[in-house]
Amino acid sequence: MDDRVKLVLASGSPRRLALLNQAGIEPDLLMPAEIDETPERGELPRKLALRLARQKGELVARRAREAGIEGIVLAADTVVAVGRRVLPKPEIQDEAEHCLRLLSGRAHRVFTGVCVVSPRGRARTRLVETRLRFRRLSGEDLSAYLAAGEWRGKAGGYAIQGLAGSFVVKLIGSYSSVVGLPLAETVALLAGEGYAVRAGWSGRAA
Numbered sequence: 276m277d278d279r280v281k282l283v284l285a286s287g288s289p290r291r292l293a294l295l296n297q298a299g300i301e302p303d304l305l306m307p308a309e310i311d312e313t314p315e316r317g318e319l320p321r322k323l324a325l326r327l328a329r330q331k332g333e334l335v336a337r338r339a340r341e342a343g344i345e346g347i348v349l350a351a352d353t354v355v356a357v358g359r360r361v362l363p364k365p366e367i368q369d370e371a372e373h374c375l376r377l378l379s380g381r382a383h384r385v386f387t388g389v390c391v392v393s394p395r396g397r398a399r400t401r402l403v404e405t406r407l408r409f410r411r412l413s414g415e416d417l418s419a420y421l422a423a424g425e426w427r428g429k430a431g432g433y434a435i436q437g438l439a440g441s442f443v444v445k446l447i448g449s450y451s452s453v454v455g456l457p458l459a460e461t462v463a464l465l466a467g468e469g470y471a472v473r474a475g476w477s478g479r480a481a
């Protein structure tokens with residue numbers, strides 16, 4: 276019988292799953308949370324990332340319990356901010372263009388909140404802040420990036436793991452956190468719950 280504690284990834288983001296796999300971790304179940312991510316009035320970006328990560332984690336932990344699944348639940352939320360201003364996850368090109376014009380030649384921050392809920396329902400969270408700077412984007416950069424479509428559904432209208440990697444001139448913090456899941460902090464949270472984070476490492480040649 277498999278009595279290893281199960282890991283439930285409360286996310287529909289393929290990036291988060293790929294990052295976990297990169298760290299040798301294979302979730303047993305994927306249960307996306309799909310919550311309303313609208314910021315509250317005056318809510319600061321760091322508070323928003325933490326609140327949403329916790330909300331996703333607790334919602335999925337409740338659903339898992341109701342379905343008779345006993346396991347650790349992992350959730351995250353990534354927020355891109357210029358100052359106090361939270362950038363959207365654009366679904367239309369105009370919105371993406373607006374984000375990219377704001378980010379061009381400027382510094383910004385990416386906050387990722389991570390939440391791990393234990394099988395007994397105790398939630399623990401971490402917040403990771405990364406500071407980045409983009410080079411100045413020319414009109415040609417903008418139109419080519421917008422046409423490529425990688426901005427869709429990404430916080431701040433870009434994906435560092437794709438073409439926009441070439442926009443980044445400075446990054447202080449965690450690259451994996453910008454993509455969607457800060458690996459060092461996630462592994463520490465999971466290990467804190469007794470999850471065998473290195474169980475899948477043997478025999479792996481990168």
Ligand SMILES: Cc1cn([C@H]2C[C@H](O)[C@@H](COP(=O)(O)OP(=O)(O)OP(=O)(O)O)O2)c(=O)[nH]c1=O
Nearest residue numbers: 286287288352353429430433434435453454455
């Ligand atoms: C800044 C940035 C964000 N993103 C993505 C990661 C997240 O999928 C998304 C931020 O939105 P989130 O609301 O954090 O996540 P999500 O709704 O896509 O997935 P779920 O809630 O089910 O876990 O932006 C990148 O892929 N690369 C980047 O460089």
